[in-house]
Amino acid sequence: ISSVSLEFDGRRWRMCKLFSLIDWNSVVSALVGGAIAGFFSLRAVDRSAKKDSEMRKKEEESLLNAFLLSIRDEVDTLWNRYMWGIGEELEKLPENQPFLWQYPLTQSYFSVYDNNSSLIGKIKDNNLRKLIIITYTQAKGLIDSYRFNNEMVKTYEDFSLAHRQTSDPTFEEKVKAELAALIRYAEGIKKQHNEIKENIVELLKRLSNI
Numbered sequence: 001i002s003s004v005s006l007e008f009d010g011r012r013w014r015m016c017k018l019f020s021l022i023d024w025n026s027v028v029s030a031l032v033g034g035a036i037a038g039f040f041s042l043r044a045v046d047r048s049a050k051k052d053s054e055m056r057k058k059e060e061e062s063l064l065n066a067f068l069l070s071i072r073d074e075v076d077t078l079w080n081r082y083m084w085g086i087g088e089e090l091e092k093l094p095e096n097q098p099f100l101w102q103y104p105l106t107q108s109y110f111s112v113y114d115n116n117s118s119l120i121g122k123i124k125d126n127n128l129r130k131l132i133i134i135t136y137t138q139a140k141g142l143i144d145s146y147r148f149n150n151e152m153v154k155t156y157e158d159f160s161l162a163h164r165q166t167s168d169p170t171f172e173e174k175v176k177a178e179l180a181a182l183i184r185y186a187e188g189i190k191k192q193h194n195e196i197k198e199n200i201v202e203l204l205k206r207l208s209n210i
Contacts, residue, residue: 060122065210067112067119071132072207074112078139079200086146090193098182099189102153103146110136128206135203138196145189152182 079087086103093099108114113136123129156178163171 064119064122067116068123068207068210070112070116072204072210074110075135075200075207076204078109087193090190093186093190096183097186098153098156098179099149099186100153100156100182102150105143105147105150109143110139131199131203131206135196135199138192138199142189142192142196145185145192149182149185149189152178152185156182 086101089101090099113132120129120133123132156175159171159174159178162168163175
């Protein structure tokens with residue numbers, strides 16, 4: 001028997017002896033236990049992520065509901081305030097008459113809408129989202145129209161005063177021209193008023209169900 005063969009047999013004997021000393025039940029138990037622990041750890045992470053996702057979804061839904069309620073309150077409050085004043089006067093205006101009221105407009109009225117524009121795109125109801133955007137766009141357009149009408153009324157009054165003070169026929173012609181322009185413009189404002197009124201009624205009806 002060669003020395004190499006004896007050395008190999010010695011190593012094999014030592015390895016067999018080493019393996020015989022290992023508690024395989026403990027090893028298997030440890031491996032199984034580790035696998036089980038890892039499995040449940042992954043499940044716990046998955047449940048935690050799912051729970052976090054559900055919480056974020058609920059928070060977003062709660063935020064959107066609060067935003068829509070605020071939109072409802074803002075629209076309702078501003079429309080009532082408008083109708084108690086100049087809106088009622090506009091509806092009483094006869095055909096082919098100028099609207100000679102000067103409506104003071106000195107602030108930004110749509111704080112809820114303007115300061116939370118990022119939430120508009122998150123409204124899942126396409127028709128509701130579109131209705132909100134259209135209504136606010138119309139409201140801003142109506143305000144711009146009243147501002148311009150204010151300027152026209154001021155110009156008309158200035159020409160009227162100048163004509164009374166001077167009897168200058170040039171001012172008389174300017175008064176007539178401004179009056180005709182105011183009559184035409186009043187019809188446009190009344191059309192805008194009626195269009196936004198329809199949308200506000202519909203919008204408040206939709207938001208009342210939230």
